[in-house]
Amino acid sequence: xxxxxxxxxxEEAINIFNNMVRSSMKPYRITLxxxxxxxxxxxxxxxxxxxxESMTRDHGIVRNQxxxxxxxxxxxxxxxxxxxxxxxxxxxxxLDGRLWNAILGVCRIHGNIELGRKAxxxxxxxxxxxxxxxxxxxxxxAALVFKKKKKKKYICCSWKVGMGxxxxxxxxxxxxxR
Numbered sequence: 001x002x003x004x005x006x007x008x009x010x011e012e013a014i015n016i017f018n019n020m021v022r023s024s025m026k027p028y029r030i031t032l033x034x035x036x037x038x039x040x041x042x043x044x045x046x047x048x049x050x051x052x053e054s055m056t057r058d059h060g061i062v063r064n065q066x067x068x069x070x071x072x073x074x075x076x077x078x079x080x081x082x083x084x085x086x087x088x089x090x091x092x093x094x095l096d097g098r099l100w101n102a103i104l105g106v107c108r109i110h111g112n113i114e115l116g117r118k119a120x121x122x123x124x125x126x127x128x129x130x131x132x133x134x135x136x137x138x139x140x141x142a143a144l145v146f147k148k149k150k151k152k153k154y155i156c157c158s159w160k161v162g163m164g165x166x167x168x169x170x171x172x173x174x175x176x177x178r
Contacts, residue, residue: 032055041077101132101133
């Protein structure tokens with residue numbers, strides 16, 4: 001249930017988790033991954049950091065790369081790159097593909113080219129068969145070019161009329177002058 005609510009209903013997901021803990025149910029490792037994702041997708045940075053810090057202390061769960069990737073995503077989506085860098089420096093585990101992918105993903109969201117390039121290089125070295133690094137890095141550069149040219153992506157739509165029903169169908173977007 002927590003997982004179902006994590007994407008779009010983060011506060012409700014967290015309420016269910018808190019009720020679960022209050023009723024003496026012990027969370028699993030993956031439960032905390034879902035809670036951290038709920039915080040990340042809902043912009044609940046302080047709550048997410050609090051849950052991350054309480055994992056070992058309150059629940060006896062040893063953090064792994066998945067939890068650190070969630071923390072990176074949480075801080076990165078909120079634009080807290082200074083905190084993200086500090087966390088990377090004190091991270092006890094080795095940075096694997098998941099972690100570099102999370103870093104690259106948040107760099108794409110915020111257009112952080114410098115860190116994005118470093119993350120892409122690391123990801124390409126760790127996972128040379130994967131195209132994710134190339135796609136995400138090219139997306140960062142494309143957004144920068146369009147921003148410099150003062151272009152903005154608009155979502156277009158079309159109307160379908162027929163058989164007595166009318167409805168709007170979204171079909172994508174293109175780049176237009178601002």
